Amino acid sequence: MSDGDGRDSLKFLGERENQQWKRKKKKLGADEFAQAIARIAVAQVCEGLGFQSFHQSALDSLADVGVRYIREIGKTACSYANLANRSQCNVFDVIQGLEDLGSIQGFSGASDVSHSLSGSGVVKDLIRYVGQAEEIPFAYLTPVFPVVKQRTLDPSFAQAGESPPDEHIPSWLPKFPEPETYATLSLRNEKDLETEVVNKTQLVEEQHRKVERPLLNFQQKLICNGSEAGVVVEQGDAAKAQRAAESNPFLAPPLQYGEKEVALPVLPPKLLDDPADYHNSCVVTDTNLLTLEPSLRPRETERSAPCEPEDRRNILLNGRPSLQFKFGNGKKSLRMVTSPRNESIEKVSLWFGDDHDGKDKTNRKAEKILWENTEYPPEVSHL
Amino acid sequence: MNGQTSHQQSKDGRHDDDAALTEFLASLMDYTPTIPDELVEHYLAKSGFQCPDIRLTRLVAVATQKFIADVATDALQQCKARQSAVVKDKRDKQQKDKRLILTMEDLSRALREYGVNVKHQEYFADSPSAGLDSVSRDE
Numbered sequence: 001m002s003d004g005d006g007r008d009s010l011k012f013l014g015e016r017e018n019q020q021w022k023r024k025k026k027k028l029g030a031d032e033f034a035q036a037i038a039r040i041a042v043a044q045v046c047e048g049l050g051f052q053s054f055h056q057s058a059l060d061s062l063a064d065v066g067v068r069y070i071r072e073i074g075k076t077a078c079s080y081a082n083l084a085n086r087s088q089c090n091v092f093d094v095i096q097g098l099e100d101l102g103s104i105q106g107f108s109g110a111s112d113v114s115h116s117l118s119g120s121g122v123v124k125d126l127i128r129y130v131g132q133a134e135e136i137p138f139a140y141l142t143p144v145f146p147v148v149k150q151r152t153l154d155p156s157f158a159q160a161g162e163s164p165p166d167e168h169i170p171s172w173l174p175k176f177p178e179p180e181t182y183a184t185l186s187l188r189n190e191k192d193l194e195t196e197v198v199n200k201t202q203l204v205e206e207q208h209r210k211v212e213r214p215l216l217n218f219q220q221k222l223i224c225n226g227s228e229a230g231v232v233v234e235q236g237d238a239a240k241a242q243r244a245a246e247s248n249p250f251l252a253p254p255l256q257y258g259e260k261e262v263a264l265p266v267l268p269p270k271l272l273d274d275p276a277d278y279h280n281s282c283v284v285t286d287t288n289l290l291t292l293e294p295s296l297r298p299r300e301t302e303r304s305a306p307c308e309p310e311d312r313r314n315i316l317l318n319g320r321p322s323l324q325f326k327f328g329n330g331k332k333s334l335r336m337v338t339s340p341r342n343e344s345i346e347k348v349s350l351w352f353g354d355d356h357d358g359k360d361k362t363n364r365k366a367e368k369i370l371w372e373n374t375e376y377p378p379e380v381s382h383l
Numbered sequence: 384m385n386g387q388t389s390h391q392q393s394k395d396g397r398h399d400d401d402a403a404l405t406e407f408l409a410s411l412m413d414y415t416p417t418i419p420d421e422l423v424e425h426y427l428a429k430s431g432f433q434c435p436d437i438r439l440t441r442l443v444a445v446a447t448q449k450f451i452a453d454v455a456t457d458a459l460q461q462c463k464a465r466q467s468a469v470v471k472d473k474r475d476k477q478q479k480d481k482r483l484i485l486t487m488e489d490l491s492r493a494l495r496e497y498g499v500n501v502k503h504q505e506y507f508a509d510s511p512s513a514g515l516d517s518v519s520r521d522e
Contacts, residue, residue: 034425041418045448046455046485048417054485061501062490066451070423073443074430089434091408091442098446104498105453119400126442127407129449130414138419145425 033145039063041138048136073097098122180251265324408438416444423447450497457493458485465489 042063043054076097081089095117103110107121117123154174157164164171420437423444427434434440462483487503494501508514 034422037419037422041422042451044417045451049452049455050459050483051455051485052482055487057503058485058487058490061487061503062451062454062485065454065494065499065501066418066447067426069447069450070426070443071430073446074427074432078431078433087433089432089439091404091439094439094442094446105496116397116400118404119397122446123400123404123407126445126449127403129452130407130410130445133448133452135415136417137415138417142419142421144421 035063035067037140037142038067040140042066044136044139048134069101072101076100092117095120095123098126181248183251265321266326267322267324408442411438411441411445414441414445416441416448418444418448420444454490454493454497455485457496458489459483461489461492462486 039059043059046054046059046062073094074097077089077093080093080096081087084090084093099107099110099117099120099122102122102125107125109115109119109121156174157169157171160175162175164173165176420440423440427440427443462485466483487501491501491503
C-alpha cells in the first residue's frame with residue numbers, strides 16, 4: 001500500500017463524509033461531530049491494515065463499537081477509582097479496566113489471581129503492539145470539543161445594586177425583569193409596511209413565545225373598545241413607555257386616534273352595495289395581511305382601533321368605519337367573510353376557551369362588539 | 384531462604400514491570416495514536432473518567448486502536464478466506480475480487496469473537512407492499 005493510494009482513498013472518504021454530512025444535516029444530533037471523527041480514525045486504522053474500501057454500514061458499526069469501547073474503559077476505570085476511594089483515575093485503574101474488557105478475548109496471565117497490575121498481560125500486549133504497528137497520525141486537525149460558550153447570566157439583586165422588593169427574596173437571586181417588558185403590548189402603525197416586514201418574524205416569535213400576554217392585551221383592547229366597565233387597564237407611565245419604545249418597537253405607546261392612518265377594513269359582500277368596491281378593498285387588505293399568521297389577523301384590525309374608553313361609543317356613532325375582524329389567511333378571507341358572525345364568534349370563544357369564569361363578561365362583550373361592527377354598513381360609504 | 388530469594392526475585396520482577404510500564408508511558412508521548420486525543424478525552428469525560436494526565440488518555444487511545452486493529456485483522460482474514468474459497472471454484476473471478484472490502488458480514492463474524500453481537504439487516508424493502516402477494520398489492 002503506497003502513500004498515494006492511501007491519500008486517494010482518504011480523500012474519497014472525506015468526500016463521502018461530506019456528502020453524508022450534507023444528507024444528515026437536518027438530523028444532526030449532539031454527538032455527530034465526534035462520531036464522524038471516530039469514523040475517520042477507524043477508517044484510517046483499517047486502511048493501514050490493508051482494507052481498500054468499506055461498506056458504509058460496516059464502517060459505522062465499527063466506529064460505534066470503538067466509541068463504546070472507549071466509554072467502557074472510562075466507565076470501568078472510573079468505577080475502580082471510586083472503589084478505591086478516589087475521584088481521579090490512575091494508570092492502574094485503566095489497566096484493570098482493560099483487563100476486564102480483555103477477559104472475553106483473554107490475555108496471558110489472566111488466570112493468575114495475584115498478578116501485579118504493572119506486569120499484566122494487557123500491558124505487555126500493548127507494548128508489543130506499539131512496537132510493531134506503524135504510526136498513522138490522524139488525517140485532520142481536530143479542535144477541542146465540545147466548545148464551551150460563555151454564558152452571560154442575569155445580574156442578581158446584589159450585583160445590580162438593588163434591594164429585593166420583599167423580605168423573603170434573597171439578594172443573590174437574579175433581578176426581576178423590568179415592568180415594561182410585561183406591561184401592555186403596543187399598537188403599531190399599520191401603514192408602516194417596511195417595519196412591519198422587518199418586525200414580522202420578531203412579532204411571530206414573540207406571539208408564539210408569550211401566548212398569554214397577547215391574550216391579556218386583547219382582552220384589554222376589547223374592554224377598551226366595548227365597555228366602560230371597571231377593568232384594570234394598565235396605562236403605564238408615559239415617560240417609561242417612551243423610553244421602552246426607543247429600545248423595543250413592540251413597547252411603543254398605543255396609537256392615538258386621528259394622528260395616524262389606519263387600514264381600511266373589509267366588509268362582507270352582502271353588506272356592501274357595490275361589489276367592485278369590495279374587491280378593491282379586499283385586494284388592499286390581502287396584500288397587507290397576506291403573509292401574516294392567522295392569529296395575528298384580529299390584532300391587525302384591532303390595532304387600528306385606539307384605546308380611548310370614553311370616546312369609543314361616540315367614535316363609533318360618528319361615522320368611523322366599522323371594523324371587520326378577519327380570521328384566517330388572505331386566501332381564505334373571501335370565504336370567511338361571507339359568514340363572519342358565526343365563525344368570528346367561534347374563534348373568539350376559542351381564544352378564551354381555557355379562561356376562568358371571570359372573563360365570561362369579556363366574551364359577551366366581544367360578541368357584542370362583533371355584532372355591533374357588522375351592523376353599521378351605511379358608514380362605509382366613503383370606502 | 385528459598386522463600387526469601389523467590390520473594391526477592393518477585394520484587395525485582397515487579398520493579399522491572401513498573402519500570403517497563405513507566406517507560407512505556409513515556410514512550411507514548413512520542414507515538415501518536417491514530418485516534419485523536421480530543422476524541423478520546425471527549426468520550427472519557429462523558430463516562431466520568433477524570434484525569435489530567437495526558438499519558439493515560441494516550442494509553443486509552445492506543446488500547447482502542449489495538450482493539451479496532453484486532454477486529455479489523457480478523458475481518459480481513461475472513462474476507463481473504465472467502466475470496467480464496469471463491470477463487471478455488473471459478474478462476475475467472477480472480478481478477479474481479481482482488482479488492483478487500485470491509486463488509487458487514489465479515490465484521491459481525493469478527494466481532495462475535497469479542498463478545499459484540501452485531502446483527503445486520505439482510506435486505507431492505509423499498510415499499511410497504513414489497514414482497515406481498517399480487518392480490519393484496521392490488522388492494
